[in-house]
Amino acid sequence: MKILVAVKRVIDYNVQIRVKEDGSGVHTDNVKMSTNPPDDNATEESVKLKESGKVKEIVAVTIGDDKAQETVRKALAVGADRGIHVKSDTYIEPLGIAKILKKVVEKEKPDMIFLGKQAIDDDCNQTGQMLAAMLNWPQATFSSKVTLKDKSMEIVREIDEGLETVEVNLPAVVTCDLRLNEPRYASLPNIMKAKKKPIDQMVAKDLGVDITNRVQQLKVEEPPKRKAGIKVANVAELVSKLKNEAKVI
Amino acid sequence: MAREATEYDVVIVGAGPAGLSTAIKLKQLDPKLNVCILEKGSEVGAHILSGNVLETRALDELLPKWREQGAPIKTKVSKEKFLFLGKNSSLSWPTWLLPAVQKNHNNYIVSLANLCRWLAEQAEKLGVEIFPGFPASEVLYNEDGSIKGVATLDMGLDKDGNKKDGYQEGMELHAKVTIFSEGCRGHLGKELIKKFNLDEGKNPQQYGIGLKEIWEVSDEQHQEGLVMHTAGWPLDSKTYGGSFIYHAEKKQIYIGYVIGLDYQNPHLSPFDEFQRFKTHKAIRKMLEGGKRISFGARALIEGGLQSLPKMYMPGALLVGCDAGTLNMPKIKGTHTAMKSGMIAAETIIEHFKNKRTLSYYEELFKKSWVYQELYAARNVKPSFSWGLLLGIIFTGIDQILFRGKLPFTLKHKHADHEALKPSAQMPKIDYPKPDGKLIFDKTSSVYLTGTNHTDNQPVHLKLKDPNLPVSYTLNKYDEPAQRYCPVGVYEIQQEKFVINSQNCIHCKTCDIKEPSQNITWVAPEGGGGPKYGNM
Numbered sequence: 001m002k003i004l005v006a007v008k009r010v011i012d013y014n015v016q017i018r019v020k021e022d023g024s025g026v027h028t029d030n031v032k033m034s035t036n037p038p039d040d041n042a043t044e045e046s047v048k049l050k051e052s053g054k055v056k057e058i059v060a061v062t063i064g065d066d067k068a069q070e071t072v073r074k075a076l077a078v079g080a081d082r083g084i085h086v087k088s089d090t091y092i093e094p095l096g097i098a099k100i101l102k103k104v105v106e107k108e109k110p111d112m113i114f115l116g117k118q119a120i121d122d123d124c125n126q127t128g129q130m131l132a133a134m135l136n137w138p139q140a141t142f143s144s145k146v147t148l149k150d151k152s153m154e155i156v157r158e159i160d161e162g163l164e165t166v167e168v169n170l171p172a173v174v175t176c177d178l179r180l181n182e183p184r185y186a187s188l189p190n191i192m193k194a195k196k197k198p199i200d201q202m203v204a205k206d207l208g209v210d211i212t213n214r215v216q217q218l219k220v221e222e223p224p225k226r227k228a229g230i231k232v233a234n235v236a237e238l239v240s241k242l243k244n245e246a247k248v249i
Numbered sequence: 250m251a252r253e254a255t256e257y258d259v260v261i262v263g264a265g266p267a268g269l270s271t272a273i274k275l276k277q278l279d280p281k282l283n284v285c286i287l288e289k290g291s292e293v294g295a296h297i298l299s300g301n302v303l304e305t306r307a308l309d310e311l312l313p314k315w316r317e318q319g320a321p322i323k324t325k326v327s328k329e330k331f332l333f334l335g336k337n338s339s340l341s342w343p344t345w346l347l348p349a350v351q352k353n354h355n356n357y358i359v360s361l362a363n364l365c366r367w368l369a370e371q372a373e374k375l376g377v378e379i380f381p382g383f384p385a386s387e388v389l390y391n392e393d394g395s396i397k398g399v400a401t402l403d404m405g406l407d408k409d410g411n412k413k414d415g416y417q418e419g420m421e422l423h424a425k426v427t428i429f430s431e432g433c434r435g436h437l438g439k440e441l442i443k444k445f446n447l448d449e450g451k452n453p454q455q456y457g458i459g460l461k462e463i464w465e466v467s468d469e470q471h472q473e474g475l476v477m478h479t480a481g482w483p484l485d486s487k488t489y490g491g492s493f494i495y496h497a498e499k500k501q502i503y504i505g506y507v508i509g510l511d512y513q514n515p516h517l518s519p520f521d522e523f524q525r526f527k528t529h530k531a532i533r534k535m536l537e538g539g540k541r542i543s544f545g546a547r548a549l550i551e552g553g554l555q556s557l558p559k560m561y562m563p564g565a566l567l568v569g570c571d572a573g574t575l576n577m578p579k580i581k582g583t584h585t586a587m588k589s590g591m592i593a594a595e596t597i598i599e600h601f602k603n604k605r606t607l608s609y610y611e612e613l614f615k616k617s618w619v620y621q622e623l624y625a626a627r628n629v630k631p632s633f634s635w636g637l638l639l640g641i642i643f644t645g646i647d648q649i650l651f652r653g654k655l656p657f658t659l660k661h662k663h664a665d666h667e668a669l670k671p672s673a674q675m676p677k678i679d680y681p682k683p684d685g686k687l688i689f690d691k692t693s694s695v696y697l698t699g700t701n702h703t704d705n706q707p708v709h710l711k712l713k714d715p716n717l718p719v720s721y722t723l724n725k726y727d728e729p730a731q732r733y734c735p736v737g738v739y740e741i742q743q744e745k746f747v748i749n750s751q752n753c754i755h756c757k758t759c760d761i762k763e764p765s766q767n768i769t770w771v772a773p774e775g776g777g778g779p780k781y782g783n784m
């Protein structure tokens with residue numbers, strides 16, 4: 001079997017985000033970038049399935065500018081076999097990303113597609129779902145446990161009410177929760193070897209799909225600053241404040 | 250089982266200006282060499298912090314077409330100011346009365362982190378392999394005692410040293426020659442200086458701590474190209490230090506404060522001196538209403554030529570400030586670090602081609618302009634041990650009249666950790682309270698550095714005697730670690746010494762200033778530490 005795993009380059013989760021003065025977006029110049037954390041879980045799970053002997057090949061794909069290749073290199077260093085870089089210098093919405101991934105799927109014909117449940121930059125949480133719909137494949141989102149069977153997968157999902165267990169037939173789309181696994185470190189010898197693994201190049205706008213953005217971003221603003229809290233002396237004061245000042249009870 | 254190992258011609262530890270220049274020069278001289286650089290930061294530049302006003306002399310020699318190649322060197326110095334500050338006053342010193350070494354009219358205001366990122370791109374184009382996120386944590390030796398290479402740290406250990414899920418063993422990198430370019434107080438460099446007695450016959454090394462913030466200010470407050478320095482307030486005349494304020498591109502001001510780590514008062518807090526400094530009326534007007542966007546700190550070398558150790562040993566060279574090539578009166582170390590790396594590369598080529606020993610490095614170094622610069626600069630820093638006024642008068646005579654050619658060399662008498670006086674004998678200092686606008690606390694500052702270390706890993710700040718902080722240092726010096734650490738890693742809580750090592754920004758001040766040398770800084774798991782942007 002074959003897995004396609006999609007990885008995205010985002011601002012590192014430790015970096016304090018700065019909004020541009022003109023409200024057109026956030027600063028990304030000279031900011032440390034990393035792989036979207038749940039995408040690391042997606043890669044890790046693929047590698048685990050390969051190590052179990054059930055999966056033959058893992059292909060890692062990213063969409064973005066030249067530097068986005070770093071995320072593919074990282075996936076190659078932890079165990080993916082080859083990479084695909086779909087080049088685009090401009091932002092593409094989840095719908096466009098899903099259409100591009102569909103093209104890649106048609107070419108690669110994987111049995112499973114693993115993605116992060118959402119990206120920490122735009123928090124859209126749409127790409128996996130849209131991709132499954134367009135392929136007409138079953139989808140299992142927010143996965144925290146994956147068990148691969150002969151022609152299906154049993155998946156435990158993180159949902160609001162608790163955990164839900166579903167079974168999906170292959171081929172299928174799986175989006176991964178942070179609880180799915182503990183991503184391994186890329187070791188130095190494997191990073192060295194990953195430099196020699198192939199990365200195929202494609203160009204987004206040459207794929208024959210409409211990737212025009214549909215949403216117009218008007219303004220990006222910083223969230224309002226949190227006010228300092230207060231200390232109350234006792235429960236009675238707390239209840240009184242909640243009732244009379246905050247008016248929440 | 251033996252660790253995995255790989256062979257290179259040259260392994261370089263640290264992707265700062267010295268290490269990157271060594272790599273670039275090596276590949277220029279012999280493209281066939283296999284050269285790799287290990288870098289502990291999560292990317293090149295993440296651990297780089299500097300003023301920085303760049304003198305391009307070394308870069309002009311290394312990459313003469315840097316302008317066409319898009320180097321991030323844009324803001325030429327257009328105006329200079331030097332102020333002596335009193336508590337409520339400021340006296341502008343005429344720039345024509347400044348020694349030549351302190352004039353900057355052909356220099357550029359740059360972000361050294363960005364310059365290093367660019368240098369890394371140039372190095373990679375030449376075929377240098379760079380591995381960020383991998384600290385060299387151990388020096389490897391051959392049977393004859395010469396240096397065989399380095400090993401990277403094991404990753405995925407918990408705080409007790411047990412293997413976690415995803416554990417990865419470190420790797421050995423063997424090299425014909427290993428270059429140590431870790432910057433000021435590199436932890437492997439420190440080990441080598443001791444092991445090979447490289448500082449024999451030299452004065453004790455002198456250090457400073459530099460703190461820096463980047464501010465975004467209004468058009469009216471900004472004067473692109475302005476370079477300003479101050480001396481005096483808030484430091485007393487016995488404490489060596491001063492500020493820098495550089496008006497960089499994009500309406501940013503790089504503002505910082507450097508304090509010699511030979512200060513005597515254990516109550517002094519370099520972080521709070523810097524915060525207090527910004528409240529001076531001549532300074533606050535440049536910042537008020539603006540926004541602080543970055544913070545960081547790093548120790549730097551101040552010892553100069555008297556303290557410069559021997560820079561070669563069997564199988565390895567020390568370059569840049571891992572040895573200590575910073576020019577103190579010039580307040581610049583980038584060009585000298587780069588040049589020392591370039592000379593190291595020339596030495597290695599001679600070593601490979603003509604079997605010359607690595608001691609040839611010293612010969613080339615002494616013939617270079619770096620040596621001339623450091624020679625002329627050698628008496629400035631020690632003269633300030635007589636106090637600010639005498640230091641200035643002497644420096645005027647030494648630098649303006651004699652241009653550094655006085656026929657004697659002043660000595661550094663003490664190591665920095667010996668300088669503290671007992672806390673009971675020294676005055677307490679009342680620092681202003683943080684207002685969150687101009688004056689900040691350590692917590693909000695460390696937050697801006699993007700610092701993170703995987704929480705469950707061995708503590709990388711090692712105590713030789715874990716009881717000493719409470720049993721001795723607290724009584725005698727009021728545990729100065731609480732104050733000299735710029736990000737509050739060390740705390741005394743309920744008579745216990747607490748180390749918040751996940752906040753460490755790798756400045757190395759504790760390793761230098763701890764009065765009993767009880768703290769040793771070692772490399773934590775790769776990729777940890779600050780994530781500086783354009784510092």
